[in-house]
Each structure stands twice: as structure tokens, then as C-alpha cells.
Amino acid sequence: MESNNRNKESKHISNAVIRRLPRYYRYLGELINEGYERISSKDLSIRMHVTASQIRQDLNNFGGFGQQGYGYNVRYLHGEIGKILGLDETHNIVIVGIGNIGHALAGYLMPDRNGFHLCGLFDSDPDKVGKVVAGLTVHSIEELPAFIRDNHVEIATLAVPGSAAREVADLVVRNGVKSIWNFALIDLNLCVPKGVIVENVHLLESLMRLSYDSKKKNEK
Amino acid sequence: MESNNRNKESKHISNAVIRRLPRYYRYLGELINEGYERISSKDLSIRMHVTASQIRQDLNNFGGFGQQGYGYNVRYLHGEIGKILGLDETHNIVIVGIGNIGHALAGYLMPDRNGFHLCGLFDSDPDKVGKVVAGLTVHSIEELPAFIRDNHVEIATLAVPGSAAREVADLVVRNGVKSIWNFALIDLNLCVPKGVIVENVHLLESLMRLSYDSKKKNEK
Numbered sequence: 001m002e003s004n005n006r007n008k009e010s011k012h013i014s015n016a017v018i019r020r021l022p023r024y025y026r027y028l029g030e031l032i033n034e035g036y037e038r039i040s041s042k043d044l045s046i047r048m049h050v051t052a053s054q055i056r057q058d059l060n061n062f063g064g065f066g067q068q069g070y071g072y073n074v075r076y077l078h079g080e081i082g083k084i085l086g087l088d089e090t091h092n093i094v095i096v097g098i099g100n101i102g103h104a105l106a107g108y109l110m111p112d113r114n115g116f117h118l119c120g121l122f123d124s125d126p127d128k129v130g131k132v133v134a135g136l137t138v139h140s141i142e143e144l145p146a147f148i149r150d151n152h153v154e155i156a157t158l159a160v161p162g163s164a165a166r167e168v169a170d171l172v173v174r175n176g177v178k179s180i181w182n183f184a185l186i187d188l189n190l191c192v193p194k195g196v197i198v199e200n201v202h203l204l205e206s207l208m209r210l211s212y213d214s215k216k217k218n219e220k
Numbered sequence: 221m222e223s224n225n226r227n228k229e230s231k232h233i234s235n236a237v238i239r240r241l242p243r244y245y246r247y248l249g250e251l252i253n254e255g256y257e258r259i260s261s262k263d264l265s266i267r268m269h270v271t272a273s274q275i276r277q278d279l280n281n282f283g284g285f286g287q288q289g290y291g292y293n294v295r296y297l298h299g300e301i302g303k304i305l306g307l308d309e310t311h312n313i314v315i316v317g318i319g320n321i322g323h324a325l326a327g328y329l330m331p332d333r334n335g336f337h338l339c340g341l342f343d344s345d346p347d348k349v350g351k352v353v354a355g356l357t358v359h360s361i362e363e364l365p366a367f368i369r370d371n372h373v374e375i376a377t378l379a380v381p382g383s384a385a386r387e388v389a390d391l392v393v394r395n396g397v398k399s400i401w402n403f404a405l406i407d408l409n410l411c412v413p414k415g416v417i418v419e420n421v422h423l424l425e426s427l428m429r430l431s432y433d434s435k436k437k438n439e440k
Contacts, residue, residue, distance in 0.1 A: 022428040086431040086435035101328060104325075114424065155430060181427060199429055199430040199433075201426055205243065206419050207333075208242040211305055211335075211336070211399075212238060214375070214417055
């Protein structure tokens with residue numbers, strides 16, 4: 001049953017539900033762009049290819065937001081999920097390592113996306129320092145500690161080689177960063193102190209899973 | 221118990237095990253670089269921060285490869301997992317969409333990585349066609365169908381905007397591609413025919429999960 005109960009934070013929310021929230025956010029954003037004002041859990045379920053029951057269960061974790069016979073108010077639900085995800089606040093981000101991936105991420109994050117504000121680029125290579133990428137000047141990694149403290153940097157993006165990742169992670173954590181978006185092929189979550197959050201994007205391993213699946217399919 | 225049984229393909233291998241294989245492959249590669257010839261499941265478990273029992277269970281899915289009292293032959297196990305992942309074969313890849321992300325992926329994949337061979341870059345923007353990126357010339361998307369057929373392209377990387385992703389996916393699938401590495405923020409797996417494999421890398425949603433975790437932690 002959908003309910004309007006705002007009894008948030010009262011129960012443990014599973015990781016699986018959390019991982020689905022950005023997807024809800026995305027579909028609701030599309031509905032807004034298409035001019036929808038409200039949607040039933042059934043219609044949303046058809047769009048998202050999940051059951052209406054799962055949608056109701058998922059959203060009930062956060063107090064429901066739906067009304068029986070009316071469905072969900074699309075803009076309201078989008079806003080509430082955005083708040084849950086912390087997208088109503090600004091998150092200052094730096095990128096460390098301006099190679100192929102760091103360069104691309106700079107372009108990807110400019111201009112601000114959903115409250116994520118790229119404010120600094122850093123590299124240890126003197127040839128890269130001083131260059132302008134996506135409108136920002138690349139600074140020396142030696143300037144990183146002071147920059148983090150002066151600019152309330154929340155998220156450090158690590159696009160450095162695996163061999164350098166641990167040292168850079170130590171550096172940013174020592175200076176107050178609590179969240180790391182890690183593109184280096186190393187299990188950083190095993191190296192950082194408790195309380196620091198790491199989200200890994202391991203591109204090569206993603207490609208290997210594709211290769212495995214493809215090989216498997218061909219064997220059938 | 222470790223065993224030398226080669227009874228592969230005899231049981232269903234869970235998705236969780238599969239998703240761990242690239243990580244085994246990476247750790248074993250590091251061991252080779254450090255000069256290790258063999259390693260016990262216990263020592264490997266300490267490195268990887270998983271239980272020795274899980275390592276034995278995981279690797280037994282593929283026939284074990286270990287010998288009691290000896291442990292695992294590092295180079296052999298690395299090679300066997302590589303074969304399971306299909307890394308002993310060449311996989312021809314194209315990238316469609318040479319914006320920030322496509323450009324970075326081209327640089328990332330050149331030269332060949334673990335059997336992944338980038339052979340073509342495509343874009344619909346006439347201003348990009350003819351440019352050289354990571355040593356390859358960008359071709360018009362109109363040349364893509366013939367190119368896929370002539371070059372035995374297995375994997376198409378989609379680094380196009382979400383609004384164009386479905387059309388490009390249809391195009392590559394119609395011409396024989398069975399594996400899609402998808403960076404567009406759209407659930408392509410819901411749009412492609414059965415038998416086509418999609419591996420999504422949704423960068424913005426990864427960042428949103430980081431933001432959620434970070435917000436959650438701050439509330440505690």
C-alpha cells in the first residue's frame with residue numbers, strides 16, 4: 001500500500017534499494033521533461049521494467065510519497081529522492097590525475113551536474129601543471145592539501161595510475177576528504193581509514209566481465 | 221578442499237563469482253610482477269581481504285587449479301582465469317561517440333589491453349570525422365555497418381548521449397555486434413534483443429551513490 005507516512009530513517013534501508021535510487025531519479029527526471037505531473041506505480045513499473053510492488057516497497061522505505069488513487073507526484077518525488085541522494089546540496093569535487101580519464105571526467109563534470117561542482121584539477125606532472133582543461137587550470141599536487149582545506153572539498157576523484165593511488169588517497173584523506181571516486185585499478189576501500197567512502201569505477205574489469213559474458217554466450 | 225579436477229562447465233557459476241574473477245586476475249598479475257611462483261589460498265586471502273575458504277570455493281568452480289600442500293601456481297592460475305575471461309583471444313572494439321568520454325576511452329584502450337583491440341572510432345558530427353584520436357582516424361557513423369562486418373567487431377562502446385544510444389545500439393546489433401559497453405545514461409539492456417549483452421558504466425549514478433553514502437555518514 002502506498003502511504004503518505006514520513007517516518008524516514010526508522011528502518012534499515014538495504015544497499016540494493018540505495019543502488020536503485022539514482023535510477024528512479026533518472027526516470028522521474030525524464031517524466032518531468034516529458035511533461036508528466038503524476039504517475040501510478042503501475043505505469044512507472046512498466047517504464048522501468050520492475051514490478052509495481054517493488055516500486056511501492058522501495059519508495060515506502062523513504063515514507064512513500066504516493067497517494068492512493070492519485071499515484072506519485074512526479075516533481076515532488078524527484079525532488080525528494082534528490083534530497084535523499086544529497087543532490088540538493090553542492091558537493092565540491094577535485095580531480096587528481098589529468099591523463100585520459102581525468103581529462104574526460106573534467107569535461108564530463110563541467111558545467112556543474114546535479115550539485116556536483118568541479119573546483120580543482122591536480123597532477124604531479126610539471127608538463128601538465130598550468131594547462132587549462134575544461135576551463136580550469138591544472139595545479140601541482142603540492143597545492144592540493146591547502147586547496148582541499150580552503151575549498152571544502154568533499155569528493156576527490158582519483159584518476160591516477162594504480163601505483164600512485166594509495167599515496168594520493170592518503171594525502172586527500174589526511175586533509176579532510178571523506179569520499180573518493182576511484183578510477184585507479186586498486187581496491188582503495190581496503191586501504192583507507194574507517195569512515196572514508198570509496199566508490200570504485202574499474203573500467204578494465206567492467207570490460208573483462210563483458211568479454212566473459214560474450215565468450216560464455218558463444219559457447220552455448 | 222583444493223582439487224585438481226578439471227570438471228569445468230559442470231555446474232552453474234553464480235554471477236557473484238564471475239564478478240570476482242577480474243579481481244583474482246588482477247591480484248595474480250601483481251603477484252607475477254612481484255616474482256611469486258606460487259601462493260597458498262591463505263596468503264592470497266590475506267592480500268585480497270577475503271576468506272581462504274571463499275577463494276577455494278570460487279576457484280573450485282573452475283576446477284580448482286590448486287594442489288594441497290603446494291598452493292596455487294600463480295602464473296598457471298593467472299593464465300587459466302585469463303582464458304575463462306576470454307582474455308587469451310583478441311576482441312575487436314569500436315567506440316561510437318568521440319566526446320569527452322569516448323576520447324578518453326580511446327586513449328585508455330591504446331595500445332591493446334589484455335586482448336582488447338580498439339580498431340575503429342565513429343561519430344556523427346562532421347567536425348569530428350577525419351580527426352585523429354589516439355592514433356586512429358574518426359570515421360562517420362555511416363561507415364559503421366560495413367566496418368563492423370569487415371572487421372569482425374565484437375564489442376561496441378557507446379559513448380553517445382542518452383538520447384542517441386538506442387538508435388546506435390540498434391544499428392550495431394543489426395550489423396552483428398553482440399556485446400555493448402554502454403556509457404550512455406540509459407538502460408540499454410531493456411532495449412536490445414535477447415542474446416545481446418550490455419555492460420553499463422553509469423558514471424553519474426556512481427557519483428550519486430557516493431553522494432548518498434557521504435550524506436548518510438554525515439548524519440550519523
